[in-house]
Amino acid sequence: MKIMARSWPHDVTLPDPTLPLRDRLRHLLDYVRLAPSIRNSQPWRLRLGDAWVELHAERARALPVADPAGRGLTISCGAALAFLKVAAHAAGLATAIERLPGGPDKPDLLARLTITGEAKPATEEPWLLQAMPKRRTHRGVFSSHRVSPSLLRRLVALADAHGAPITLVEGPGRQVLLELAEDADRAQRRDPAFARELAAWVAPGRPGLGLPAHEDELEAIAAGAPTRLRAFAWAEPGDDPEAPTLRPARGPELDEGAPVLALLTTHGDDPEWHLRAGETLARVLLRGRVDHLWASFFGPLVEVERTRAALRERLGLAGWPQVALRLGYAGDVAPTPRLDLAEVLEEA
Ligand SMILES: Cc1cc2nc3c(=O)[nH]c(=O)nc-3n(C[C@H](O)[C@H](O)[C@H](O)COP(=O)(O)O)c2cc1C
Known part of the structure:
Protein backbone atom coordinates (compact mmCIF):
# COMPACT_ATOMS: atom_id res chain seq x y z
CA MET A 1 0.00 0.00 0.00
CA LYS A 2 1.56 3.27 -1.12
CA ILE A 3 1.53 6.05 1.43
CA MET A 4 1.48 9.47 -0.14
CA ALA A 5 4.65 11.45 0.39
CA ARG A 6 4.66 15.18 1.04
CA SER A 7 3.61 15.90 -2.52
CA TRP A 8 0.18 17.39 -3.02
CA PRO A 9 -2.29 15.07 -4.75
CA HIS A 10 -3.75 16.31 -8.00
CA ASP A 11 -5.82 13.29 -8.89
CA VAL A 12 -8.25 12.05 -6.33
CA THR A 13 -8.36 8.26 -6.25
CA LEU A 14 -10.67 5.92 -4.39
CA PRO A 15 -9.43 2.67 -2.86
CA ASP A 16 -9.93 -0.60 -4.68
CA PRO A 17 -13.18 -1.99 -3.18
CA THR A 18 -11.79 -5.54 -3.25
CA LEU A 19 -9.02 -4.64 -0.77
CA PRO A 20 -9.41 -5.40 2.94
CA LEU A 21 -11.24 -2.61 4.75
CA ARG A 22 -8.14 -1.61 6.74
CA ASP A 23 -6.21 -0.98 3.51
CA ARG A 24 -9.08 1.01 2.07
CA LEU A 25 -9.22 3.13 5.21
CA ARG A 26 -5.46 3.73 5.08
CA HIS A 27 -5.85 5.01 1.54
CA LEU A 28 -8.62 7.38 2.66
CA LEU A 29 -6.57 8.64 5.61
CA ASP A 30 -4.29 10.31 3.12
CA TYR A 31 -7.03 12.89 2.54
CA VAL A 32 -7.22 13.70 6.23
CA ARG A 33 -3.76 15.25 5.87
CA LEU A 34 -5.27 17.93 3.65
CA ALA A 35 -7.61 19.30 6.33
CA PRO A 36 -7.00 22.90 7.40
CA SER A 37 -5.51 23.38 10.87
CA ILE A 38 -4.53 26.26 13.08
CA ARG A 39 -0.98 27.40 11.99
CA ASN A 40 -0.87 24.20 9.91
CA SER A 41 -0.07 22.40 13.15
CA GLN A 42 -1.93 19.23 12.05
CA PRO A 43 -2.54 18.49 15.74
CA TRP A 44 -3.91 14.98 15.27
CA ARG A 45 -2.79 11.40 15.65
CA LEU A 46 -4.72 8.76 13.73
CA ARG A 47 -5.05 5.18 15.06
CA LEU A 48 -6.15 2.70 12.47
CA GLY A 49 -7.97 -0.54 13.23
CA ASP A 50 -9.54 -3.12 10.94
CA ALA A 51 -12.78 -1.19 10.53
CA TRP A 52 -12.28 1.98 12.55
CA VAL A 53 -10.14 5.06 12.93
CA GLU A 54 -9.52 6.96 16.14
CA LEU A 55 -8.65 10.62 16.06
CA HIS A 56 -6.46 11.73 18.97
CA ALA A 57 -5.38 15.25 19.85
CA GLU A 58 -1.61 15.68 19.46
CA ARG A 59 -0.82 18.13 22.25
CA ALA A 60 2.86 18.20 21.29
CA ARG A 61 1.71 20.41 18.42
CA ALA A 62 -0.55 22.66 20.52
CA LEU A 63 -0.30 26.47 20.70
CA PRO A 64 -0.26 27.31 24.42
CA VAL A 65 -0.15 31.09 23.88
CA ALA A 66 -2.64 31.69 21.05
CA ASP A 67 -4.86 28.72 21.86
CA PRO A 68 -4.46 27.96 25.59
CA ALA A 69 -7.75 26.06 25.91
CA GLY A 70 -7.05 23.99 22.78
CA ARG A 71 -10.19 25.25 21.07
CA GLY A 72 -8.45 25.86 17.74
CA LEU A 73 -6.73 22.49 18.11
CA THR A 74 -10.07 20.70 18.55
CA ILE A 75 -11.67 22.66 15.69
CA SER A 76 -8.76 21.58 13.49
CA CYS A 77 -9.30 17.95 14.53
CA GLY A 78 -13.02 18.34 13.76
CA ALA A 79 -12.07 19.43 10.24
CA ALA A 80 -9.84 16.34 9.93
CA LEU A 81 -12.73 14.15 11.10
CA ALA A 82 -15.04 15.64 8.46
CA PHE A 83 -12.42 15.05 5.74
CA LEU A 84 -12.30 11.39 6.77
CA LYS A 85 -16.06 11.05 6.85
CA VAL A 86 -16.49 12.68 3.43
CA ALA A 87 -13.77 10.46 1.93
CA ALA A 88 -15.34 7.31 3.42
CA HIS A 89 -18.78 8.22 2.10
CA ALA A 90 -17.38 9.09 -1.32
CA ALA A 91 -15.81 5.61 -1.32
CA GLY A 92 -19.21 4.05 -0.65
CA LEU A 93 -18.64 3.28 3.04
CA ALA A 94 -21.24 3.94 5.72
CA THR A 95 -19.89 5.37 8.98
CA ALA A 96 -20.84 5.86 12.62
CA ILE A 97 -19.12 8.57 14.62
CA GLU A 98 -18.62 8.73 18.37
CA ARG A 99 -17.40 12.07 19.66
CA LEU A 100 -15.20 12.05 22.79
CA PRO A 101 -15.79 8.31 23.31
CA GLY A 102 -13.14 8.14 26.06
CA GLY A 103 -15.07 10.55 28.31
CA PRO A 104 -13.22 12.61 30.96
CA ASP A 105 -10.63 9.83 31.47
CA LYS A 106 -9.33 10.09 27.91
CA PRO A 107 -9.96 13.68 26.79
CA ASP A 108 -7.43 13.40 23.96
CA LEU A 109 -9.43 10.67 22.23
CA LEU A 110 -11.56 13.12 20.29
CA ALA A 111 -13.50 10.80 17.99
CA ARG A 112 -13.88 7.29 16.67
CA LEU A 113 -15.20 6.62 13.19
CA THR A 114 -16.41 3.08 12.58
CA ILE A 115 -17.30 1.63 9.20
CA THR A 116 -20.75 0.09 9.52
CA GLY A 117 -21.17 -1.25 6.00
CA GLU A 118 -21.44 -0.18 2.41
CA ALA A 119 -23.62 2.73 1.27
CA LYS A 120 -24.24 4.51 -1.99
CA PRO A 121 -22.41 7.85 -1.76
CA ALA A 122 -24.66 10.87 -1.26
CA THR A 123 -24.53 13.05 -4.37
CA GLU A 124 -22.43 15.75 -2.76
CA GLU A 125 -19.65 13.60 -1.23
CA PRO A 126 -17.68 12.81 -4.42
CA TRP A 127 -17.64 16.54 -5.26
CA LEU A 128 -16.43 17.43 -1.81
CA LEU A 129 -13.65 14.84 -2.09
CA GLN A 130 -12.57 16.28 -5.45
CA ALA A 131 -12.44 19.72 -3.81
CA MET A 132 -10.02 18.57 -1.05
CA PRO A 133 -6.74 19.00 -2.95
CA LYS A 134 -8.00 22.25 -4.50
CA ARG A 135 -8.91 23.86 -1.19
CA ARG A 136 -6.39 26.12 0.50
CA THR A 137 -6.42 29.15 2.70
CA HIS A 138 -6.15 32.15 0.37
CA ARG A 139 -4.56 35.11 2.15
CA GLY A 140 -4.21 37.06 -1.07
CA VAL A 141 -6.19 39.79 -2.77
CA PHE A 142 -9.81 38.87 -3.53
CA SER A 143 -11.58 40.24 -6.57
CA SER A 144 -14.66 42.43 -6.24
CA HIS A 145 -16.70 39.72 -7.98
CA ARG A 146 -19.87 39.27 -5.95
CA VAL A 147 -20.57 35.91 -4.28
CA SER A 148 -24.03 34.82 -5.41
CA TYR A 329 -12.89 34.84 -5.48
CA ALA A 330 -9.25 35.05 -6.53
CA GLY A 331 -6.54 33.34 -8.57
CA ASP A 332 -4.97 30.10 -7.37
CA VAL A 333 -2.34 29.93 -4.61
CA ALA A 334 0.27 27.29 -3.86
CA PRO A 335 -0.65 24.58 -1.35
CA THR A 336 0.91 24.50 2.11
CA PRO A 337 2.99 21.35 2.75
CA ARG A 338 1.81 18.61 5.07
CA LEU A 339 3.37 15.93 7.25
CA ASP A 340 3.55 12.48 5.72
CA LEU A 341 0.72 10.17 6.68
CA ALA A 342 3.27 7.89 8.35
CA GLU A 343 4.16 10.74 10.74
CA VAL A 344 0.62 10.93 12.15
CA LEU A 345 -0.51 7.33 11.73
CA GLU A 346 -0.40 4.52 14.28
CA GLU A 347 -1.57 1.01 13.37
CA ALA A 348 -3.61 -0.67 16.12
C1 LIG B 1 -9.11 26.72 13.63
C2 LIG B 1 -8.27 27.37 12.55
C3 LIG B 1 -7.80 28.67 12.73
C4 LIG B 1 -7.06 29.28 11.74
N1 LIG B 1 -6.62 30.58 11.93
C5 LIG B 1 -5.95 31.21 10.94
C6 LIG B 1 -5.55 32.56 11.06
O1 LIG B 1 -5.79 33.18 12.08
N2 LIG B 1 -4.89 33.15 10.05
C7 LIG B 1 -4.62 32.47 8.91
O2 LIG B 1 -4.05 33.06 8.01
N3 LIG B 1 -4.97 31.18 8.74
C8 LIG B 1 -5.64 30.54 9.72
N4 LIG B 1 -6.02 29.24 9.56
C9 LIG B 1 -5.67 28.53 8.34
C10 LIG B 1 -4.44 27.65 8.54
O3 LIG B 1 -3.29 28.41 8.71
C11 LIG B 1 -4.33 26.70 7.33
O4 LIG B 1 -5.43 25.85 7.33
C12 LIG B 1 -3.05 25.88 7.36
O5 LIG B 1 -1.93 26.71 7.23
C13 LIG B 1 -3.04 24.86 6.21
O6 LIG B 1 -3.11 25.51 4.97
P1 LIG B 1 -4.30 25.33 3.96
O7 LIG B 1 -5.59 25.73 4.65
O8 LIG B 1 -3.96 26.28 2.83
O9 LIG B 1 -4.33 23.93 3.52
C14 LIG B 1 -6.76 28.60 10.55
C15 LIG B 1 -7.24 27.28 10.37
C16 LIG B 1 -8.00 26.68 11.35
C17 LIG B 1 -8.53 25.29 11.14
Whole structure:
Protein backbone atom coordinates (compact mmCIF):
# COMPACT_ATOMS: atom_id res chain seq x y z
CA MET A 1 0.00 0.00 0.00
CA LYS A 2 1.56 3.27 -1.12
CA ILE A 3 1.53 6.05 1.43
CA MET A 4 1.48 9.47 -0.14
CA ALA A 5 4.65 11.45 0.39
CA ARG A 6 4.66 15.18 1.04
CA SER A 7 3.61 15.90 -2.52
CA TRP A 8 0.18 17.39 -3.02
CA PRO A 9 -2.29 15.07 -4.75
CA HIS A 10 -3.75 16.31 -8.00
CA ASP A 11 -5.82 13.29 -8.89
CA VAL A 12 -8.25 12.05 -6.33
CA THR A 13 -8.36 8.26 -6.25
CA LEU A 14 -10.67 5.92 -4.39
CA PRO A 15 -9.43 2.67 -2.86
CA ASP A 16 -9.93 -0.60 -4.68
CA PRO A 17 -13.18 -1.99 -3.18
CA THR A 18 -11.79 -5.54 -3.25
CA LEU A 19 -9.02 -4.64 -0.77
CA PRO A 20 -9.41 -5.40 2.94
CA LEU A 21 -11.24 -2.61 4.75
CA ARG A 22 -8.14 -1.61 6.74
CA ASP A 23 -6.21 -0.98 3.51
CA ARG A 24 -9.08 1.01 2.07
CA LEU A 25 -9.22 3.13 5.21
CA ARG A 26 -5.46 3.73 5.08
CA HIS A 27 -5.85 5.01 1.54
CA LEU A 28 -8.62 7.38 2.66
CA LEU A 29 -6.57 8.64 5.61
CA ASP A 30 -4.29 10.31 3.12
CA TYR A 31 -7.03 12.89 2.54
CA VAL A 32 -7.22 13.70 6.23
CA ARG A 33 -3.76 15.25 5.87
CA LEU A 34 -5.27 17.93 3.65
CA ALA A 35 -7.61 19.30 6.33
CA PRO A 36 -7.00 22.90 7.40
CA SER A 37 -5.51 23.38 10.87
CA ILE A 38 -4.53 26.26 13.08
CA ARG A 39 -0.98 27.40 11.99
CA ASN A 40 -0.87 24.20 9.91
CA SER A 41 -0.07 22.40 13.15
CA GLN A 42 -1.93 19.23 12.05
CA PRO A 43 -2.54 18.49 15.74
CA TRP A 44 -3.91 14.98 15.27
CA ARG A 45 -2.79 11.40 15.65
CA LEU A 46 -4.72 8.76 13.73
CA ARG A 47 -5.05 5.18 15.06
CA LEU A 48 -6.15 2.70 12.47
CA GLY A 49 -7.97 -0.54 13.23
CA ASP A 50 -9.54 -3.12 10.94
CA ALA A 51 -12.78 -1.19 10.53
CA TRP A 52 -12.28 1.98 12.55
CA VAL A 53 -10.14 5.06 12.93
CA GLU A 54 -9.52 6.96 16.14
CA LEU A 55 -8.65 10.62 16.06
CA HIS A 56 -6.46 11.73 18.97
CA ALA A 57 -5.38 15.25 19.85
CA GLU A 58 -1.61 15.68 19.46
CA ARG A 59 -0.82 18.13 22.25
CA ALA A 60 2.86 18.20 21.29
CA ARG A 61 1.71 20.41 18.42
CA ALA A 62 -0.55 22.66 20.52
CA LEU A 63 -0.30 26.47 20.70
CA PRO A 64 -0.26 27.31 24.42
CA VAL A 65 -0.15 31.09 23.88
CA ALA A 66 -2.64 31.69 21.05
CA ASP A 67 -4.86 28.72 21.86
CA PRO A 68 -4.46 27.96 25.59
CA ALA A 69 -7.75 26.06 25.91
CA GLY A 70 -7.05 23.99 22.78
CA ARG A 71 -10.19 25.25 21.07
CA GLY A 72 -8.45 25.86 17.74
CA LEU A 73 -6.73 22.49 18.11
CA THR A 74 -10.07 20.70 18.55
CA ILE A 75 -11.67 22.66 15.69
CA SER A 76 -8.76 21.58 13.49
CA CYS A 77 -9.30 17.95 14.53
CA GLY A 78 -13.02 18.34 13.76
CA ALA A 79 -12.07 19.43 10.24
CA ALA A 80 -9.84 16.34 9.93
CA LEU A 81 -12.73 14.15 11.10
CA ALA A 82 -15.04 15.64 8.46
CA PHE A 83 -12.42 15.05 5.74
CA LEU A 84 -12.30 11.39 6.77
CA LYS A 85 -16.06 11.05 6.85
CA VAL A 86 -16.49 12.68 3.43
CA ALA A 87 -13.77 10.46 1.93
CA ALA A 88 -15.34 7.31 3.42
CA HIS A 89 -18.78 8.22 2.10
CA ALA A 90 -17.38 9.09 -1.32
CA ALA A 91 -15.81 5.61 -1.32
CA GLY A 92 -19.21 4.05 -0.65
CA LEU A 93 -18.64 3.28 3.04
CA ALA A 94 -21.24 3.94 5.72
CA THR A 95 -19.89 5.37 8.98
CA ALA A 96 -20.84 5.86 12.62
CA ILE A 97 -19.12 8.57 14.62
CA GLU A 98 -18.62 8.73 18.37
CA ARG A 99 -17.40 12.07 19.66
CA LEU A 100 -15.20 12.05 22.79
CA PRO A 101 -15.79 8.31 23.31
CA GLY A 102 -13.14 8.14 26.06
CA GLY A 103 -15.07 10.55 28.31
CA PRO A 104 -13.22 12.61 30.96
CA ASP A 105 -10.63 9.83 31.47
CA LYS A 106 -9.33 10.09 27.91
CA PRO A 107 -9.96 13.68 26.79
CA ASP A 108 -7.43 13.40 23.96
CA LEU A 109 -9.43 10.67 22.23
CA LEU A 110 -11.56 13.12 20.29
CA ALA A 111 -13.50 10.80 17.99
CA ARG A 112 -13.88 7.29 16.67
CA LEU A 113 -15.20 6.62 13.19
CA THR A 114 -16.41 3.08 12.58
CA ILE A 115 -17.30 1.63 9.20
CA THR A 116 -20.75 0.09 9.52
CA GLY A 117 -21.17 -1.25 6.00
CA GLU A 118 -21.44 -0.18 2.41
CA ALA A 119 -23.62 2.73 1.27
CA LYS A 120 -24.24 4.51 -1.99
CA PRO A 121 -22.41 7.85 -1.76
CA ALA A 122 -24.66 10.87 -1.26
CA THR A 123 -24.53 13.05 -4.37
CA GLU A 124 -22.43 15.75 -2.76
CA GLU A 125 -19.65 13.60 -1.23
CA PRO A 126 -17.68 12.81 -4.42
CA TRP A 127 -17.64 16.54 -5.26
CA LEU A 128 -16.43 17.43 -1.81
CA LEU A 129 -13.65 14.84 -2.09
CA GLN A 130 -12.57 16.28 -5.45
CA ALA A 131 -12.44 19.72 -3.81
CA MET A 132 -10.02 18.57 -1.05
CA PRO A 133 -6.74 19.00 -2.95
CA LYS A 134 -8.00 22.25 -4.50
CA ARG A 135 -8.91 23.86 -1.19
CA ARG A 136 -6.39 26.12 0.50
CA THR A 137 -6.42 29.15 2.70
CA HIS A 138 -6.15 32.15 0.37
CA ARG A 139 -4.56 35.11 2.15
CA GLY A 140 -4.21 37.06 -1.07
CA VAL A 141 -6.19 39.79 -2.77
CA PHE A 142 -9.81 38.87 -3.53
CA SER A 143 -11.58 40.24 -6.57
CA SER A 144 -14.66 42.43 -6.24
CA HIS A 145 -16.70 39.72 -7.98
CA ARG A 146 -19.87 39.27 -5.95
CA VAL A 147 -20.57 35.91 -4.28
CA SER A 148 -24.03 34.82 -5.41
CA PRO A 149 -26.77 34.96 -2.76
CA SER A 150 -27.88 31.44 -3.74
CA LEU A 151 -24.42 30.01 -2.97
CA LEU A 152 -24.37 31.87 0.34
CA ARG A 153 -27.82 30.51 1.20
CA ARG A 154 -26.57 27.02 0.40
CA LEU A 155 -23.55 27.42 2.72
CA VAL A 156 -25.73 28.83 5.50
CA ALA A 157 -28.16 25.88 5.18
CA LEU A 158 -25.26 23.43 5.14
CA ALA A 159 -23.76 24.91 8.31
CA ASP A 160 -27.18 24.84 10.02
CA ALA A 161 -27.61 21.19 9.10
CA HIS A 162 -24.19 20.31 10.57
CA GLY A 163 -24.76 21.98 13.91
CA ALA A 164 -22.63 25.13 13.69
CA PRO A 165 -24.67 27.93 12.12
CA ILE A 166 -23.04 30.62 10.02
CA THR A 167 -23.88 34.28 10.48
CA LEU A 168 -23.16 36.42 7.46
CA VAL A 169 -22.04 39.73 8.90
CA GLU A 170 -23.49 42.56 6.85
CA GLY A 171 -24.32 46.26 7.19
CA PRO A 172 -22.93 48.12 10.24
CA GLY A 173 -21.90 44.79 11.82
CA ARG A 174 -19.07 44.50 9.26
CA GLN A 175 -17.40 47.60 10.65
CA VAL A 176 -17.74 46.31 14.20
CA LEU A 177 -16.17 42.99 13.24
CA LEU A 178 -13.29 44.55 11.32
CA GLU A 179 -12.49 47.07 14.05
CA LEU A 180 -12.45 44.29 16.64
CA ALA A 181 -10.20 42.23 14.35
CA GLU A 182 -7.69 45.08 14.16
CA ASP A 183 -7.83 45.63 17.95
CA ALA A 184 -7.26 41.94 18.59
CA ASP A 185 -4.40 41.80 16.13
CA ARG A 186 -2.79 44.79 17.85
CA ALA A 187 -3.21 43.17 21.27
CA GLN A 188 -1.55 39.97 20.06
CA ARG A 189 1.30 41.85 18.38
CA ARG A 190 2.09 43.61 21.68
CA ASP A 191 2.58 40.24 23.39
CA PRO A 192 6.18 38.99 22.94
CA ALA A 193 5.16 35.42 23.87
CA PHE A 194 2.56 35.46 21.09
CA ALA A 195 5.10 36.78 18.59
CA ARG A 196 7.62 34.09 19.58
CA GLU A 197 5.02 31.37 19.17
CA LEU A 198 3.81 32.67 15.79
CA ALA A 199 7.38 32.95 14.51
CA ALA A 200 8.01 29.37 15.62
CA TRP A 201 5.10 28.20 13.44
CA VAL A 202 6.31 30.22 10.47
CA ALA A 203 9.65 28.45 10.67
CA PRO A 204 9.06 25.29 12.71
CA GLY A 205 12.19 23.60 11.41
CA ARG A 206 10.31 20.45 10.46
CA PRO A 207 9.28 19.81 6.85
CA GLY A 208 5.56 19.60 6.25
CA LEU A 209 4.58 21.65 9.29
CA GLY A 210 3.73 25.32 9.84
CA LEU A 211 2.99 28.35 7.71
CA PRO A 212 4.58 29.41 4.47
CA ALA A 213 5.93 32.93 4.86
CA HIS A 214 8.66 35.12 3.51
CA GLU A 215 11.62 36.48 5.42
CA ASP A 216 9.91 39.90 5.66
CA GLU A 217 7.04 38.34 7.58
CA LEU A 218 9.33 36.85 10.18
CA GLU A 219 10.89 40.30 10.55
CA ALA A 220 7.43 41.90 10.88
CA ILE A 221 6.42 39.38 13.55
CA ALA A 222 9.63 39.98 15.51
CA ALA A 223 9.07 43.75 15.30
CA GLY A 224 5.41 43.51 16.42
CA ALA A 225 4.35 44.91 13.02
CA PRO A 226 1.26 43.79 11.08
CA THR A 227 1.70 40.64 9.02
CA ARG A 228 -0.27 39.28 6.09
CA LEU A 229 -0.74 36.07 8.08
CA ARG A 230 -3.12 37.65 10.59
CA ALA A 231 -5.53 39.25 8.10
CA PHE A 232 -4.76 39.08 4.40
CA ALA A 233 -2.58 40.70 1.76
CA TRP A 234 -3.28 43.91 -0.06
CA ALA A 235 -1.81 45.17 -3.34
CA GLU A 236 -1.48 48.84 -4.25
CA PRO A 237 -3.85 49.67 -7.13
CA GLY A 238 -0.98 50.75 -9.43
CA ASP A 239 1.05 47.58 -8.84
CA ASP A 240 2.07 45.16 -11.54
CA PRO A 241 -0.82 42.62 -11.40
CA GLU A 242 1.65 39.82 -12.22
CA ALA A 243 4.01 40.67 -9.36
CA PRO A 244 2.27 43.02 -6.92
CA THR A 245 3.97 44.22 -3.77
CA LEU A 246 1.78 42.65 -1.12
CA ARG A 247 1.44 44.14 2.33
CA PRO A 248 -1.02 43.48 5.17
CA ALA A 249 -4.48 44.97 4.56
CA ARG A 250 -5.35 47.69 7.08
CA GLY A 251 -8.36 49.89 7.92
CA PRO A 252 -10.78 50.38 5.00
CA GLU A 253 -8.86 47.81 2.92
CA LEU A 254 -10.09 45.11 5.27
CA ASP A 255 -13.64 46.02 4.32
CA GLU A 256 -12.94 46.28 0.61
CA GLY A 257 -10.94 43.04 0.49
CA ALA A 258 -13.55 40.90 2.23
CA PRO A 259 -16.55 40.46 -0.11
CA VAL A 260 -18.23 38.20 2.46
CA LEU A 261 -17.62 38.00 6.21
CA ALA A 262 -18.93 34.90 7.91
CA LEU A 263 -18.90 33.82 11.56
CA LEU A 264 -19.32 30.18 12.42
CA THR A 265 -20.95 29.82 15.82
CA THR A 266 -22.03 27.03 18.16
CA HIS A 267 -24.66 26.79 20.91
CA GLY A 268 -22.12 25.58 23.46
CA ASP A 269 -18.42 26.11 23.98
CA ASP A 270 -16.97 22.77 25.05
CA PRO A 271 -14.77 20.29 23.13
CA GLU A 272 -17.74 18.49 21.61
CA TRP A 273 -19.01 21.76 20.18
CA HIS A 274 -15.50 22.63 19.00
CA LEU A 275 -15.32 19.32 17.14
CA ARG A 276 -18.67 20.07 15.51
CA ALA A 277 -17.47 23.54 14.60
CA GLY A 278 -14.47 22.01 12.82
CA GLU A 279 -16.59 19.43 11.04
CA THR A 280 -18.96 22.12 9.82
CA LEU A 281 -16.09 24.41 8.85
CA ALA A 282 -14.61 21.66 6.67
CA ARG A 283 -17.92 21.06 4.90
CA VAL A 284 -18.45 24.77 4.28
CA LEU A 285 -14.92 25.27 2.91
CA LEU A 286 -15.18 22.23 0.64
CA ARG A 287 -18.67 23.06 -0.58
CA GLY A 288 -17.58 26.63 -1.28
CA ARG A 289 -14.57 25.35 -3.19
CA VAL A 290 -16.81 23.22 -5.43
CA ASP A 291 -18.17 26.59 -6.57
CA HIS A 292 -14.66 28.13 -6.84
CA LEU A 293 -14.91 30.10 -3.62
CA TRP A 294 -11.77 30.82 -1.56
CA ALA A 295 -11.60 31.49 2.15
CA SER A 296 -9.22 32.92 4.72
CA PHE A 297 -9.43 33.31 8.48
CA PHE A 298 -9.51 36.25 10.90
CA GLY A 299 -7.80 34.34 13.69
CA PRO A 300 -7.22 37.20 16.16
CA LEU A 301 -10.98 37.80 16.50
CA VAL A 302 -11.59 34.45 18.13
CA GLU A 303 -8.15 33.86 19.67
CA VAL A 304 -8.35 36.90 21.97
CA GLU A 305 -11.06 35.92 24.49
CA ARG A 306 -11.94 39.54 25.32
CA THR A 307 -12.53 40.25 21.63
CA ARG A 308 -14.49 37.06 21.15
CA ALA A 309 -16.81 38.08 24.00
CA ALA A 310 -17.13 41.62 22.58
CA LEU A 311 -17.95 40.20 19.17
CA ARG A 312 -20.71 38.10 20.65
CA GLU A 313 -22.17 40.98 22.59
CA ARG A 314 -21.88 43.73 19.98
CA LEU A 315 -23.25 41.62 17.13
CA GLY A 316 -25.96 40.15 19.37
CA LEU A 317 -24.93 36.59 18.49
CA ALA A 318 -26.93 33.79 20.07
CA GLY A 319 -24.02 31.33 19.99
CA TRP A 320 -20.26 31.30 20.57
CA PRO A 321 -18.08 32.52 17.69
CA GLN A 322 -15.64 29.76 16.76
CA VAL A 323 -14.25 30.76 13.35
CA ALA A 324 -14.29 34.06 11.45
CA LEU A 325 -13.95 33.74 7.69
CA ARG A 326 -13.50 35.97 4.68
CA LEU A 327 -14.95 34.47 1.49
CA GLY A 328 -14.49 35.52 -2.12
CA TYR A 329 -12.89 34.84 -5.48
CA ALA A 330 -9.25 35.05 -6.53
CA GLY A 331 -6.54 33.34 -8.57
CA ASP A 332 -4.97 30.10 -7.37
CA VAL A 333 -2.34 29.93 -4.61
CA ALA A 334 0.27 27.29 -3.86
CA PRO A 335 -0.65 24.58 -1.35
CA THR A 336 0.91 24.50 2.11
CA PRO A 337 2.99 21.35 2.75
CA ARG A 338 1.81 18.61 5.07
CA LEU A 339 3.37 15.93 7.25
CA ASP A 340 3.55 12.48 5.72
CA LEU A 341 0.72 10.17 6.68
CA ALA A 342 3.27 7.89 8.35
CA GLU A 343 4.16 10.74 10.74
CA VAL A 344 0.62 10.93 12.15
CA LEU A 345 -0.51 7.33 11.73
CA GLU A 346 -0.40 4.52 14.28
CA GLU A 347 -1.57 1.01 13.37
CA ALA A 348 -3.61 -0.67 16.12
C1 LIG B 1 -9.11 26.72 13.63
C2 LIG B 1 -8.27 27.37 12.55
C3 LIG B 1 -7.80 28.67 12.73
C4 LIG B 1 -7.06 29.28 11.74
N1 LIG B 1 -6.62 30.58 11.93
C5 LIG B 1 -5.95 31.21 10.94
C6 LIG B 1 -5.55 32.56 11.06
O1 LIG B 1 -5.79 33.18 12.08
N2 LIG B 1 -4.89 33.15 10.05
C7 LIG B 1 -4.62 32.47 8.91
O2 LIG B 1 -4.05 33.06 8.01
N3 LIG B 1 -4.97 31.18 8.74
C8 LIG B 1 -5.64 30.54 9.72
N4 LIG B 1 -6.02 29.24 9.56
C9 LIG B 1 -5.67 28.53 8.34
C10 LIG B 1 -4.44 27.65 8.54
O3 LIG B 1 -3.29 28.41 8.71
C11 LIG B 1 -4.33 26.70 7.33
O4 LIG B 1 -5.43 25.85 7.33
C12 LIG B 1 -3.05 25.88 7.36
O5 LIG B 1 -1.93 26.71 7.23
C13 LIG B 1 -3.04 24.86 6.21
O6 LIG B 1 -3.11 25.51 4.97
P1 LIG B 1 -4.30 25.33 3.96
O7 LIG B 1 -5.59 25.73 4.65
O8 LIG B 1 -3.96 26.28 2.83
O9 LIG B 1 -4.33 23.93 3.52
C14 LIG B 1 -6.76 28.60 10.55
C15 LIG B 1 -7.24 27.28 10.37
C16 LIG B 1 -8.00 26.68 11.35
C17 LIG B 1 -8.53 25.29 11.14
